[in-house]
Amino acid sequence: xxxxxxxxxxxxxxxxxxxxxxxxxxxxxxxxxxxxxxxxxxxxxxxxxxxxxxxxxxxxxxxxxxxxxxxxxxxxxxxxxxxxxxxxxxxxxxxxxxxxxxxxxxxxxxxxxxxxxxxxxxxxxxxxxxxxxxxxxxxxxxxxxxxxxxxxxxxxxxxxxxxxxxxxxxxxxxxxxxxxxxxxxxxxxxxxxxxxxxxxxxxxxxxxxxxxxxxxxxxxxxxxxxxxxxxxxxxxxxxxxxxxxxxxxxxxxxxxxxxxxxxxxxxxxx
Amino acid sequence: xxxxxxxxxxxxxxxxxxxxxxxxxxxxxxxxxxxxxxxxxxxxxxxxxxxxxxxxxxxxxxxxxxxxxxxxxxxxxxxxxxxxxxxxxxxxxxxxxxxxxxxxxxxxxxxxxxxxxxxxxxxxxxxxxxxxxxxxxxxxxxxxxxxxxxxxxxxxxxxxxxxxxxxxxxxxxxxxxxxxxxxxxxxxxxxxxxxxxxx
Numbered sequence: 270x271x272x273x274x275x276x277x278x279x280x281x282x283x284x285x286x287x288x289x290x291x292x293x294x295x296x297x298x299x300x301x302x303x304x305x306x307x308x309x310x311x312x313x314x315x316x317x318x319x320x321x322x323x324x325x326x327x328x329x330x331x332x333x334x335x336x337x338x339x340x341x342x343x344x345x346x347x348x349x350x351x352x353x354x355x356x357x358x359x360x361x362x363x364x365x366x367x368x369x370x371x372x373x374x375x376x377x378x379x380x381x382x383x384x385x386x387x388x389x390x391x392x393x394x395x396x397x398x399x400x401x402x403x404x405x406x407x408x409x410x411x412x413x414x415x416x417x418x419x420x421x422x423x424x425x426x427x428x429x430x431x432x433x434x435x436x437x438x439x440x441x442x443x444x445x446x447x448x449x450x451x452x453x454x455x456x457x458x459x460x461x462x463x464x465x466x467x468x469x470x471x472x473x474x475x476x477x478x479x480x481x482x483x484x485x486x487x488x489x490x491x492x493x494x495x496x497x498x499x500x501x502x503x504x505x506x507x508x509x510x511x512x513x514x515x516x517x518x519x520x521x522x523x524x525x526x527x528x529x530x531x532x533x534x535x536x537x538x539x
Numbered sequence: 540x541x542x543x544x545x546x547x548x549x550x551x552x553x554x555x556x557x558x559x560x561x562x563x564x565x566x567x568x569x570x571x572x573x574x575x576x577x578x579x580x581x582x583x584x585x586x587x588x589x590x591x592x593x594x595x596x597x598x599x600x601x602x603x604x605x606x607x608x609x610x611x612x613x614x615x616x617x618x619x620x621x622x623x624x625x626x627x628x629x630x631x632x633x634x635x636x637x638x639x640x641x642x643x644x645x646x647x648x649x650x651x652x653x654x655x656x657x658x659x660x661x662x663x664x665x666x667x668x669x670x671x672x673x674x675x676x677x678x679x680x681x682x683x684x685x686x687x688x689x690x691x692x693x694x695x696x697x698x699x700x701x702x703x704x705x706x707x708x709x710x711x712x713x714x715x716x717x718x719x720x721x722x723x724x725x726x727x728x729x730x731x732x733x734x735x736x737x738x
Contacts, residue, residue, distance in 0.1 A: 358575045358576070358577075358580040359575040359576045360575065360576050360577060360578060360580050360581070360685060390684060391681075391684070391685075394681070469680065470680060470691075472680065472684055472687075472688070472689045473680075473689065473690060473691035473692075474689075515689075518684075518687050519684035519685065519687070
């Protein structure tokens with residue numbers, strides 16, 4: 270927990286910082302609640318290509334400590350009316366976009382600190398761009414989400430896996446909680462148990478329902494070594510995420526799909 | 540990420556310019572406003588095989604076949620070009636002359652304009668109607684997203700990707716798509732034919 274979280278309560282502050290050219294990514298000073306995540310030389314993703322199952326390096330990056338909230342997204346659409354649900358181009362968001370809001374530019378007070386849901390990938394990317402960020406890649410998200418409160422990689426712990434699966438069962442059918450749950454070893458909250466989250470490369474997650482069904486006909490559709498195979502079949506909580514993301518198109522929304530944003534660490538090529 | 544709002548505004552300005560500058564009957568009719576479901580809402584910058592700057596939305600006004608590929612691909616990508624050719628060969632010459640074809644690379648690092656031109660020459664593509672293009676790497680995923688194409692760079696530098704042929708009307712609305720490779724897809728050819736006869 271190296272960075273002091275600063276509430277993004279005022280977009281004015283952010284705009285002022287932008288005008289001054291003093292974004293966190295450039296200066297190292299936190300402008301929003303972004304937390305620095307140290308990279309690693311070897312991370313074993315649950316996704317592994319058939320051609321290369323070796324662990325991959327993760328460069329240092331920073332990640333929003335919590336998912337983007339309704340209040341934050343409301344500020345964004347007020348500044349950028351092209352992203353209001355009554356004005357958005359239909360190629361960028363389907364009809365259920367922001368459907369839980371009472372009005373195109375208004376939210377219920379109770380929704381303010383809940384994670385925004387029913388946003389398309391395009392809308393999420395546009396929001397992140399407005400704060401000089403992007404959606405995290407799948408690998409960045411998976412790496413950040415592999416941690417528990419004390420360990421950066423708790424995935425081999427059956428108790429941790431059970432706890433996450435328990436969270437998923439718990440949230441089904443109950444109202445969405447506010448953001449700001451327990452922080453993990455990186456200082457990031459709500460990666461599990463609150464909402465699903467978009468990633469930048471959601472459309473890279475080529476996973477067939479069953480890899481054993483990959484006959485020649487299926488391979489014909491792909492150039493290169495074919496679809497992904499999954500390394501860690503026990504990690505159901507993460508595999509469910511991949512199944513969901515790989516089923517979506519970029520204009521799709523769901524009532525439990527939100528997002529957070531990421532930035533490359535200063536001096537690191539994104 | 541490109542600033543989408545700016546791009547949308549620019550698209551609208553380009554649309555007005557097109558509407559003003561193109562005489563009636565010169566091409567497909569172009570409305571004043573860009574359709575809400577047009578892929579040209581995403582107006583990203585491209586560079587073609589002759590190193591000319593253009594935009595994705597500059598396809599607007601012509602019925603187009605669009606897909607994504609990469610020039611060094613040995614397996615599926617030659618088949619994409621084959622399938623595009625088989626599709627247009629199934630049309631009569633008059634209809635074919637009005638069809639544009641755009642292929643955008645997954646691999647802007649390797650696919651320089653020189654590489655794209657070499658491929659176009661090798662495959663004897665009609666560059667009056669065909670465009671092989673690259674865009675900045677940050678735009679590749681966004682373009683794939685709007686076309687609903689899935690791709691992944693593999694550790695050996697190859698790309699795993701889906702290979703649809705996508706039919707766009709003059710406004711940039713997706714009319715049809717096919718995953719059939721190796722021969723012309725009759726239903727898709729019929730959709731192309733109809734798109735080219737709508738006046």
